[in-house]
Amino acid sequence: MSIAPMQVHVTYPEQAPHSFWRRNHRELMRALFVYVGYGCLLMNMLYGGTLWSLAAIGGLAVLWITFFYRPLVENTVIKKITDVGISVCLYLFLLDGVFGGGWSSFVAPIVLFSDLIVAGIYFLAYFKKEKRNFLPLFELASAGLIGIFCAMVGWNRLDWPLFVVGGVSLALVLLTIILHHDAIRLEFQKKIHR
Amino acid sequence: MAEHRPWMRLAQRLFTPAEQTLLTPYLCDVRARIDLHERFTVPLMDDHIRALRWYVDHGLPLADAMKRLDPVQLGDFYLRERTTWYPLDTAAKVYPLSMGLKRMMMFRMSFYLKSLVEPELLQMALVYTMRRFPYFATTIKCGLFWHYIDSAMRRFAVQPETKRPCTPIRLNAVSSPTFRVVWYQNRVSVEFFHVLTDGTGGMIFLRTLLHTYLQLLGNDLPAEEGIFRLDETPNPREWADDFPMADESPSPEGFGDKTALQLRGLPTLEQPSRVLHMNISTAELRKQAKERNVTVTTLLLGCLMMAAKTAAESHGGKKKIQVQLPANMRRYYPSRTLRNFSMYCSIRLHPVEMTSLADILPKISAQVATGTSKEALDRTMTLSRKLVRYLSWIPLIVKRPIAYLLYGRLSDGVFTTTFSNLGEVKLPAEMRPFVEKFDFVLGPPIRNRANCSLCSYGDRAVFTIVKTTALPVFENAFYAQLVRLGLEPYVEGTS
Numbered sequence: 001m002s003i004a005p006m007q008v009h010v011t012y013p014e015q016a017p018h019s020f021w022r023r024n025h026r027e028l029m030r031a032l033f034v035y036v037g038y039g040c041l042l043m044n045m046l047y048g049g050t051l052w053s054l055a056a057i058g059g060l061a062v063l064w065i066t067f068f069y070r071p072l073v074e075n076t077v078i079k080k081i082t083d084v085g086i087s088v089c090l091y092l093f094l095l096d097g098v099f100g101g102g103w104s105s106f107v108a109p110i111v112l113f114s115d116l117i118v119a120g121i122y123f124l125a126y127f128k129k130e131k132r133n134f135l136p137l138f139e140l141a142s143a144g145l146i147g148i149f150c151a152m153v154g155w156n157r158l159d160w161p162l163f164v165v166g167g168v169s170l171a172l173v174l175l176t177i178i179l180h181h182d183a184i185r186l187e188f189q190k191k192i193h194r
Numbered sequence: 195m196a197e198h199r200p201w202m203r204l205a206q207r208l209f210t211p212a213e214q215t216l217l218t219p220y221l222c223d224v225r226a227r228i229d230l231h232e233r234f235t236v237p238l239m240d241d242h243i244r245a246l247r248w249y250v251d252h253g254l255p256l257a258d259a260m261k262r263l264d265p266v267q268l269g270d271f272y273l274r275e276r277t278t279w280y281p282l283d284t285a286a287k288v289y290p291l292s293m294g295l296k297r298m299m300m301f302r303m304s305f306y307l308k309s310l311v312e313p314e315l316l317q318m319a320l321v322y323t324m325r326r327f328p329y330f331a332t333t334i335k336c337g338l339f340w341h342y343i344d345s346a347m348r349r350f351a352v353q354p355e356t357k358r359p360c361t362p363i364r365l366n367a368v369s370s371p372t373f374r375v376v377w378y379q380n381r382v383s384v385e386f387f388h389v390l391t392d393g394t395g396g397m398i399f400l401r402t403l404l405h406t407y408l409q410l411l412g413n414d415l416p417a418e419e420g421i422f423r424l425d426e427t428p429n430p431r432e433w434a435d436d437f438p439m440a441d442e443s444p445s446p447e448g449f450g451d452k453t454a455l456q457l458r459g460l461p462t463l464e465q466p467s468r469v470l471h472m473n474i475s476t477a478e479l480r481k482q483a484k485e486r487n488v489t490v491t492t493l494l495l496g497c498l499m500m501a502a503k504t505a506a507e508s509h510g511g512k513k514k515i516q517v518q519l520p521a522n523m524r525r526y527y528p529s530r531t532l533r534n535f536s537m538y539c540s541i542r543l544h545p546v547e548m549t550s551l552a553d554i555l556p557k558i559s560a561q562v563a564t565g566t567s568k569e570a571l572d573r574t575m576t577l578s579r580k581l582v583r584y585l586s587w588i589p590l591i592v593k594r595p596i597a598y599l600l601y602g603r604l605s606d607g608v609f610t611t612t613f614s615n616l617g618e619v620k621l622p623a624e625m626r627p628f629v630e631k632f633d634f635v636l637g638p639p640i641r642n643r644a645n646c647s648l649c650s651y652g653d654r655a656v657f658t659i660v661k662t663t664a665l666p667v668f669e670n671a672f673y674a675q676l677v678r679l680g681l682e683p684y685v686e687g688t689s
Contacts (some may be wrong), residue, residue: 006673008470011686013355013378015464025464026295062498072293075335075366132344135336190279190344191337194586 029068033060035117058094062087064189074133078119087117109147109161113168116140120172124179131183135191137172144169199225199335200232201239205652208247213256216248220260227268229275234349238272241317241349245410248314254412262410263318271325276345280329284437285534286389286579290334290341291594292601296465299364299388300637301647303400303616304381306630311377312411317352319407320375324350327399328422329433329532333369334389339590343372352377358688359469360637360660363387375403380630382407388534393616393634394522395532398422400632401621408628418622429530436529443569443576451540451608454516455506457643459663466638468661470669472676472683473631476618476655482679486552490648491615492559494657495519495541496551498646499558499681501671502610503545505643515548517541518612521566523575537574539565540609551675606642616649632657638662644669657683 021028033059037057044053065087071079089108096104123130148166151158176184200385206215225244228235242263282290289299324331331350332343346369355378363374364386372387384403386396402422410416417423458489483493495517502515515671522540529535541561548554564570585593606612619632631654638660645660655678659669676683 003616003674003677006670006683006685008689009684009686010689011381011471012359012469012688014689015358020463071366072295073290073334073365074368075342076368112640129368131333135338186277189343190335192339193281193337193342194339 001042030064033068035065036060047168055098058091062091074135076130076133076136078123078124078130078133079136081115082140085112085119085140088115105157106159106161109159109165112140112144112147113161113165116144116165116168116172120168120175123172124175127180127183131180131187132190134176134184134187138191141169141172145173169192199660200236203241204240204243208243209250209256213250216256216260218241220265220473224265224268227265227270228272230349231274231346234347238321238349241314241321241561242506245314248312251536257648262412267325268533269321269325270330271331272347272349275347276328276331278328278336279342279343279344280332281435282315282340282389282581283435283531283533283535284575285392285536287340287582288597288601289389291597293362294598296362297640298637299395300360300362300385301388301396302359302383302635302637302648303393303396304383304633304635305400305404306632307380307382307628308396308630309628310380311382313352313354313377315410316377316382316407318373319351319403319410320352322424323399323403323406326402326422326426326428327532328428330373330390330399332372332390334372334387336590338595339586339588341389341590346371350375352382352510354378355381355383357419358464358466359383359635360385360466363408363645364614365536368491368660391532392522392534393520393614394524394535394537397530397616397619401619404621404629405625410627413624413628415624420620421622432531432532434529435474435533436523436527436531437575437579439527439529440523440566440575440579441572443573445573451516453513453607454610455502455513455545456610456641457505457665457668458507459505459643459665459667461662462664465662466660466688468659468666468669468688469635470659470661470685470687471633472656472657472659472673472678472685474657474681474683476650476653478657478681479650482681486555488555488559490655491519491613492555492562493679494615494646494648495562495613496555497672497675498611498613499541499543499548499554500675501668503548504671505668506545506610506666512544514542514544515610516608518606518609519562519565520612520614521571523571526568526571537571537578538612539570539574541565598631601640606639609642611637611642612639612645613646614645617648619649619651621651626652630654636660 030166037060040053040056044051066084088111092104093113123134123137144165148162150156151162205214205596209217221239224239228238245263246259250256330347333346334341335344348369350371352375355376364370372390374385376383384396384400398420401420405415405417405421406424415439479490483490486493499515499517506515518538519541520536523535523537541558541559543554614636616634621629632649632651633656634647634649636647639645639662643661643663647658649656
């Protein structure tokens with residue numbers, strides 16, 4: 001039995017043509033970053049010497065997070081500030097590890113408490129709008145408190161930046177609880193539900 | 195100092211000074227019931243003004259139009275801050291973990307009217323309908339261990355349809371909705387992110403939206419079973435996670451399976467590549483199924499699997515054609531939830547044993563009966579609950595990238611395709627003269643090359659195929675199967 005070919009009656013609107021670049025610009029940018037990273041690693045392995053390629057890859061990662069990365073959920077100002085802060089701190093540790101000097105445990109906490117201060121001021125200033133987005137800031141403040149705890153029990157050197165990190169983290173947590181106890185309690189319940 | 199009223203500019207543009215005198219107290223009443231950010235308040239006020247203008251242009255006196263758009267219908271939905279939040283149900287927990295920029299578990303439901311859509315009234319219908327569905331007026335947020343959905347104080351807008359069906363929704367703004375309402379000619383479609391609801395819940399929302407829209411057109415219609423009354427208080431059972439309701443099975447199982455045969459063809463850059471709706475007579479379809487002593491689902495599964503055999507990659511090994519068949523758990527449990535409450539089973543046949551449609555129908559029938567039994571579905575549900583319990587202590591920051599990678603690699607690789615049968619859509623008799631048909635579209639799959647779905651309304655059954663490849667072998671083979679059965683599909687879709 002021969003069957004006539006299927007006739008499709010179009011019932012959807014014509015799609016506006018999009019340029020390949022516009023449709024896929026994020027994937028293309030990501031590919032560019034990845035290939036530059038691979039290229040640096042390859043060259044480093046070919047020519048040897050210090051592991052400068054790791055520093056290059058770390059720098060690319062910081063650039064990506066700062067300018068291109070957008071989370072699929074909760075792409076907020078606070079998330080951006082905290083992500084940039086964390087990525088810069090980790091990059092400083094990486095640079096210290098690659099080039100030596102032992103300075104990162106002093107410098108990274110300075111970056112961390114600066115980040116906490118900026119994010120914290122923004123959060124408290126726009127609390128009504130930002131109260132539902134506090135999780136990244138909470139995670140950063142928790143990291144600060146854990147850091148100072150580790151230093152106080154002797155697992156880390158207790159320099160003044162770490163002391164300030166602990167102080168700022170604690171101040172942020174206490175201020176939030178004092179000023180917005182009920183609201184933050186509800187938000188906390190949401191964030192830690194299992 | 196006079197309150198800043200940017201919406202009055204639109205009112206001044208669209209109405210005469212005499213009409214504005216009548217309008218001003220009405221708009222003040224509307225404004226008193228809205229306490230949203232200005233970027234939502236102004237468009238919401240504009241929606242009222244445009245709808246009033248539509249009524250006046252269509253012969254309704256302004257006073258009557260204002261009665262029809264009585265601000266009482268807004269309730270306090272846009273006034274009081276809603277603080278309710280909802281943990282994701284057991285099935286929904288995986289969807290945000292596995293989503294990407296271009297991949298999201300979505301589905302779409304549409305109704306087709308016998309006249310063109312009036313977007314001004316459709317917008318007002320959505321504004322009023324949201325009040326009855328506070329659970330849908332939400333946005334997705336990240337927690338420490340799981341995502342959840344949180345109330346969003348915003349205006350929800352209808353848009354003209356410009357993109358492909360089930361294009362991923364952008365969720366990264368602070369109050370991004372998890373569904374969208376689009377219209378095109380005489381069709382209104384609601385596309386849902388699967389975290390929110392399943393087919394049953396989505397259909398209740400769609401029918402209520404349709405009911406509200408038709409009422410705004412001036413028709414006095416009853417709200418019967420499956421349509422919510424807007425003035426009812428929402429019932430908390432509507433957003434309950436009913437997965438714990440299912441009986442605990444002593445032998446949980448159901449997720450592991452062998453890799454299935456996939457259909458041939460390379461996925462296109464734009465997804466979905468193709469959407470086809472095959473319109474069939476419901477009566478004829480039922481007659482063909484009855485003649486063969488099977489259900490409609492089984493008959494169409496048979497046609498689907500025969501078409502998949504034709505379109506599958508080369509087979510000679512052990513891989514089978516495996517079709518995922520969702521099953522509504524509301525058949526077995528007294529659930530009123532609008533959220534996900536379905537499981538799935540797998541229908542498997544090796545191409546070697548698929549000699550003809552008549553031969554495979556009894557085998558499919560047996561597998562459907564076993565697979566969709568309460569005991570089998572309870573086993574899968576028990577396993578889902580166990581998995582969620584085991585994973586609950588792992589932070590989201592660890593779970594998410596692993597789930598994303600695993601889902602990309604494994605995901606629907608254990609199936610050849612999915613076939614979801616929503617069943618018959620019923621409307622009150624008073625609404626039937628206005629509606630031509632319904633359809634139901636599953637979002638494009640990840641590894642599979644096609645997804646299939648079915649729903650019927652009156653004598654119109656619409657079988658939808660969503661393809662991720664341009665190779666037309668599968669849909670042509672399926673079409674041929676239907677023609678050989680004596681069904682005359684009228685095919686619509688994307689170009």
